[in-house]
Amino acid sequence: MKFLSAYRDAALARSILDAIRKISKKESKLMEVCGTHTVAIFRHGIRDLLPQNITLISGPGCPVCVTPNRHVDEAIELCRRPDVILTTYGDMMKVPGSESSLAAEKAAGADIRIVYSTMEAVDLARENPDREVVFFAIGFETTSPTIAAAILRAEREGLDNFTVVGAQKLVPEAIRALLSDDRIGIDGFICPGHVSALIGVKPYEFIAGEFGIPAVITGFEPVDILQGIYMLVRQIEKGEARVEIQYNRSVPSEGNPHAMDLLFKVFEVTDALWRGIGCIPGTGLKLRPEYRKYDAVKKFGIEITDDREHPGCKCGDILRGLKTPLECGLYGTACLPERPVGPCMVSVEGTCAAYYKYGKRRE
Amino acid sequence: MCLAVPARITEIRGNVAEVEVAGVIKTVGLDLVPEAKVGEYVLVHAGFAIQTVDEEEALKTLELFKEIMAHEVS
Numbered sequence: 001m002k003f004l005s006a007y008r009d010a011a012l013a014r015s016i017l018d019a020i021r022k023i024s025k026k027e028s029k030l031m032e033v034c035g036t037h038t039v040a041i042f043r044h045g046i047r048d049l050l051p052q053n054i055t056l057i058s059g060p061g062c063p064v065c066v067t068p069n070r071h072v073d074e075a076i077e078l079c080r081r082p083d084v085i086l087t088t089y090g091d092m093m094k095v096p097g098s099e100s101s102l103a104a105e106k107a108a109g110a111d112i113r114i115v116y117s118t119m120e121a122v123d124l125a126r127e128n129p130d131r132e133v134v135f136f137a138i139g140f141e142t143t144s145p146t147i148a149a150a151i152l153r154a155e156r157e158g159l160d161n162f163t164v165v166g167a168q169k170l171v172p173e174a175i176r177a178l179l180s181d182d183r184i185g186i187d188g189f190i191c192p193g194h195v196s197a198l199i200g201v202k203p204y205e206f207i208a209g210e211f212g213i214p215a216v217i218t219g220f221e222p223v224d225i226l227q228g229i230y231m232l233v234r235q236i237e238k239g240e241a242r243v244e245i246q247y248n249r250s251v252p253s254e255g256n257p258h259a260m261d262l263l264f265k266v267f268e269v270t271d272a273l274w275r276g277i278g279c280i281p282g283t284g285l286k287l288r289p290e291y292r293k294y295d296a297v298k299k300f301g302i303e304i305t306d307d308r309e310h311p312g313c314k315c316g317d318i319l320r321g322l323k324t325p326l327e328c329g330l331y332g333t334a335c336l337p338e339r340p341v342g343p344c345m346v347s348v349e350g351t352c353a354a355y356y357k358y359g360k361r362r363e
Numbered sequence: 364m365c366l367a368v369p370a371r372i373t374e375i376r377g378n379v380a381e382v383e384v385a386g387v388i389k390t391v392g393l394d395l396v397p398e399a400k401v402g403e404y405v406l407v408h409a410g411f412a413i414q415t416v417d418e419e420e421a422l423k424t425l426e427l428f429k430e431i432m433a434h435e436v437s
Binding site: 002003004006007012015016018019022023034035036062063064089091116117118119120138139140142143145146149152153192194195197198223227230234248249250251252256258259262347349 | 364365366367369391392394395396397398406408409410411413414416417418420421422424425428429432435436
C-alpha cells in the first residue's frame with residue numbers, strides 16, 4: 001500500500017509543520033470530533049509539535065463515551081434474563097452503568113459475548129434458535145449502516161430471535177449544538193474521516209454557511225492530520241469558511257449513498273440523549289415502525305427510570321471541550337483505565353484514556 | 364470506534380468478500396459497497412467494507428498538495 005507510506009512520511013510531515021508555523025498568526029482553537037483522531041493526534045505527538053497559538057481540543061467523538069447510563073442499564077437489565085445472549089462491541093464491557101457494568105454482569109454469570117461485527121450476532125441468533133440474541137447497538141454513521149445491514153439480513157433469514165438496544169448517534173447536529181454553545185469558541189473543525197466516508201460533505205455545510213467556521217474532512221495518518229490542520233489554518237488566516245476534503249482517497253463528496261439508503265430504510269432520525277450533555281435534537285436513530293419488532297427494549301418491556309451518572313465525573317464538560325481531563329478531580333486518582341468512573345476513561349478512544357496513556361498528568 | 368483500515372479484495376462470494384490486511388485474510392460483508400471489485404481497496408470497519416479507496420487519487424492529490432503548499436509558503 002504505497003499510498004499509506006506516503007502519508008506516514010516523516011520529511012513531509014516536517015515540511016507541513018514548517019508551513020503551518022509560517023502561515024499561522026491567529027489564536028486558533030481547532031476541535032476534532034472523532035476519537036480515532038484524538039488517539040492519532042496523541043500517538044504522533046501533534047499537539048506538542050504545533051505552534052503555541054494553535055490549540056487542539058477533543059470533542060464528543062467516541063460513541064462509547066457519549067452513551068448515557070440509561071442505555072447501559074437497559075443492556076444490563078436484558079443480560080440478566082436467562083433466555084438472552086447479549087452481544088456487544090468489547091469497548092462497552094467496562095462502561096459503568098448506574099449500578100453495574102456488563103463486565104461485572106458477565107463475571108456474575110450473564111451470557112455476554114463480545115463480537116467484532118454485527119454479523120457475528122446474527123450468526124449467533126441463527127445457531128441459537130431457542131435463545132434471544134440482543135445486540136447492544138452503539139456507533140456513529142460509520143457503524144450504524146452495519147447495524148441496519150444486520151437487521152436486514154435477520155429479516156431475510158426470518159430470524160425472530162434477533163433484536164437490538166438502539167443507542168446510535170448522528171454527528172452533524174451534535175456539531176451544531178457545540179457551535180451554539182458560546183462558551184466553547186471553536187475556530188475550525190477537523191471533521192471525522194470515516195463518518196464522512198458514509199455521509200459525504202453536504203451534512204457539514206451549515207458549519208461554514210451558518211456559523212462561518214471552516215471545516216476539513218481529515219484522514220488519520222500523521223500527514224493527513226497535519227495537512228488537514230494546514231488547510232484549516234489557511235482558511236482561518238484568510239478569513240474564509242468552507243468545508244474541504246483532505247481525505248479524498250476515502251471520502252467522495254457524496255459519501256456512500258447506498259449505505260445511507262440501507263440505514264434509513266431501517267432507522268429514522270430522532271432526538272438523542274448524550275452523556276453529560278443532555279438531549280440533542282436530530283442526533284439519534286430509532287427503528288422505523290416496520291422494523292420495531294427488532295427493538296429489544298420494547299420487546300421485553302424494559303423501562304429504566306432511575307438511571308444516574310457519577311456526580312463528580314466531568315465527562316460531559318470534557319466531551320464538549322469545556323474542560324480537559326486534567327481539570328477533573330477524579331482523573332488519575334479515583335478514575336483510572338483499570339477502574340474507570342466515566343466512559344471517557346473506559347474507551348481507548350476516550351479523551352481521558354488518551355491523556356492518561358500518553359502521559360498527561362497534573363503538574 | 365470509527366477505526367477503519369484499508370484492505371485489498373482478493374475474492375468475492377455473493378455479498379461477502381475475502382480481503383487482505385497486512386498479510387491476513389479476513390471475510391467482510393459487502394452489503395454497503397456491492398459494486399466493489401476484486402483487486403480494489405476498501406475501508407473495512409466492524410466486519411464490513413464501508414467505502415472503496417482510490418489509491419491513485421491518494422498519491423495524485425498528495426503531490427498536488429505538496430506543490431500548492433510550496434507555492435503558498437515560499
